[in-house]
Amino acid sequence: MAFLLTSEFVEHIEQLIAQKDGNALKELFLDFHFADFAEVLEELDSDDATYLIKLLESEITSEALMEVDEDVREKILDRLSPKEIAQELAEMDTDDAADVIGELDEDIQKKVISKIKDEEHAADIVELLKYDEDTAGGLMAKELVRVKETWTIAGCVREMRRQAKNVTRVHSIYVVDKEDKLKGRLSLKDLLTAPEKARISDVYIPKVDYVTVHTEGEEVARIMQRYDLEAIPVVDDHGVLVGRITIDDIVDFIKDEAEKDYQMAAGISSDVEADDSIWLLTRARLPWLVLGLFGGLGSVYIMKGFDEAISNYVELFFFTPLIAAMAGNVGVQSSAIIVQGLANDNVKGSLFKRLLKEVGLALINGIALAVLVIVFGYIAGLDQRVAFTIAISMLSVIIVAALVGTFVPIILNKKGIDPAIATGPFITTSNDIFGIFLFFYLSKIILGF
């Protein structure tokens, strides 16, 4: 059932577009899934893509427009009139429509909104535009099924038939009082199994998880995952039901967050993809490399400061990449575990206990590695005193790197800064510099140069 887009197929479409063979194209895309159609759009040039959008029914094209990359969408929307854009938006759920419209220039936004025929839909979109993108208000859709607590089951079914026409998927039925304040929910199961004459107030579930329009997106994701929710109602400051967020939007959110953390760990700022332009990729990557470069230049200065060791203990300089690598790797391991723990909310207990554990862990790993270094020194015919010095200094570097890797994310998190920033080149670079300094400093004390 997987759809595979071949270059032959794309060429075939391009030919049909060149021939302006609208009927053949309409038939070709008749049974297409919007996600597959979106993939086709991404392969075409902007004019061809726009031709298809104008040609086909908005029912098919609107969802595909949501699905394509932002830059592809921007180029297509540039080629559509406000009225044509409004036709696409009319078919979208309010949350998607608000996202798309939010990408347009403000003067075009107004023109497009004025062209939306359904006034309620337009008003809903305008309302959603007020909220910050990363809050529950920015994530929610206005489409939902709402019933009053005073209704009967039969009346409720009648009303639902009316409301369901505007709602793609019915998740939960939300129960409100006469002021539209959220009171609880009604499961479809209850609706199906309750007697027709029962009142909603007798059968609804008064316990309902909800968020307010101001709740952060990350918090919404955490609540929905924790309580296994497929949809969550959103209320305003007065407790009035104003929207709902569905799990499919949260799946995208979770994925985006995970990718952002992953990229941050790899030293890539801002969200980029393999297919982005060289310029975008450079802007995302170069700053971290410059940071690493300054770290490396710092190490140059540190080593210069210990250059009296060159005459007798030049081997120490051969070991600097090893020391830097160990400090970096241990630091990244420690910070990655803590960052994940913080994200999943399972970093508990006292700081002191965690400190003891990290030192213990670093000791076990460090001693094992130190033994290997001594064995290597023996095989390589290194002076025993030098081999032991390197092993002990490395052990100290590992312990310090583990502590830095553990506590920097915790401290950042306490200060309200995203701890993920501590997993990438930031921690590697500082551990490099500090590790090399500690290594030479301890070697100097032990060997006395």
Place this chain on the structure above:
Amino acid sequence: MAFLLTSEFVEHIEQLIAQKDGNALKELFLDFHFADFAEVLEELDSDDATYLIKLLESEITSEALMEVDEDVREKILDRLSPKEIAQELAEMDTDDAADVIGELDEDIQKKVISKIKDEEHAADIVELLKYDEDTAGGLMAKELVRVKETWTIAGCVREMRRQAKNVTRVHSIYVVDKEDKLKGRLSLKDLLTAPEKARISDVYIPKVDYVTVHTEGEEVARIMQRYDLEAIPVVDDHGVLVGRITIDDIVDFIKDEAEKDYQMAAGISSDVEADDSIWLLTRARLPWLVLGLFGGLGSVYIMKGFDEAISNYVELFFFTPLIAAMAGNVGVQSSAIIVQGLANDNVKGSLFKRLLKEVGLALINGIALAVLVIVFGYIAGLDQRVAFTIAISMLSVIIVAALVGTFVPIILNKKGIDPAIATGPFITTSNDIFGIFLFFYLSKIILGF
């Protein structure tokens, strides 16, 4: 609405358990959400947790048992009789019950299954145990709402009322023929809006996404995300509808996958958490550190091979951590972008174009960094020839590292190996060694030592 577990509350519970005050505990947990109750269980010792599981209704405890960490669950189940375990399983959906029972020893599995009163439920669980955990068969649940194409809407509603009792959440109604083969689906919306006398065959949607019991979990996740599905039906080799997978299970799956990739990038093998034992954490971390150590020792040998440079060009040795850091950082950046691109299926186009792009990108970044090195050399009073040599060698190292970082994951992926393995210490280490060798080799050619 967020639940915050305080140590005072845990102590209070421990006291009540010590006093065997069952009524107070029952009242306390009456309105508790299962996820919050699970958090309480994780904080208690195993005997206390088991006491609570036995005390409270299975309706509450079974979901919490699913939610707790595997090691906590193992300890609790060890303390329950097969009959008590069977009571918990009776309240779980079949997919969860099968997961739990799969964790038990085989002889206990049989005893537990024989104690499950509902024979159909027991048979369903036994069937699910047959499938591999990471396939659609292992992920699916048997609970679903199934209607025959020959029924009327009214008959369908009657039958659904009966079936809905066993299904926690009604997602889609699946339509089957008389041999139970999947024919299509019926949306709740259609059910609500179609005339009562209409036949299912007139109103159902024949196009339905599905997977087979053998489909890999990763593929299921990809399909459900791509097509924004909240549930997907699973068929056997004959097209017979045998189960369905819901999005909440897939959310967990996506999160687990992202965490695995993230940990692999950080050099942590096997799934560990901040709160795991020191032994588990060591086993996950030490192998990668040893790999890094061997890489570092390799660098020692390489530098020894170039030790004739010490007398005239000792500065080169000061720059090795910088070279290693640059090679490592560039390699990780390149591989992280490719690994994500591969995971999201958007690495397209010819290899040659990608090669050109990576070289271009590395050139831009590398030249910017080389200029900085030359400026630094000027400020630090470095011999101009040496500064230029270092800058040019570094530029070459960056280009090679970018190519390695790009092509190693692509090649691994083509050979069917998880490319994520290439993002971690593996690529850093090989880039370190190779980078340092290239750096000295080019320096030797240019400076002629």
